[in-house]
Amino acid sequence: MADDGFALEWDGDKVLAALSDASMDGLELAAEHLLQESSTLVPHEEGDLERSGEVTIDPGSGTVAVSYDRPYAVRQHEDMTLRHDDGRQPKFLEQPMSTERDVMLALIARAAGKPLKG
Structure with missing residues (x-):
């Protein structure tokens, strides 16, 4: 077999660790x-x-x-009968989890993909 001057070293543990770290970075950005x-x-x-x-x-x-x-955070989040100032609301975490889903997924994907580019 001819020597084409190409050698590949694969360190799977190092790759998985880099992907894991990058994914955590993405999760943190999304959070x-x-x-x-x-x-x-x-x-x-x-x-x-x-x-x-x-x-x-x-x-x-x-x-x-x-x-x-x-102590009142859960009640403020869950009790739909409470009154709030304009622009403020219950479900203050739940709603952006839904409306910002695509943005958060993109942040995670972008960070998780960085080790594969470099």
């Missing part, structure tokens, strides 16, 4: 986007609930979460 979008909808009286919003990342389990940490 930050969701937090930003939901913060414009979250009920706002004194701003406590809005300021409590955060993104939590657990690379070990591959999860990212967006949360609001006030």
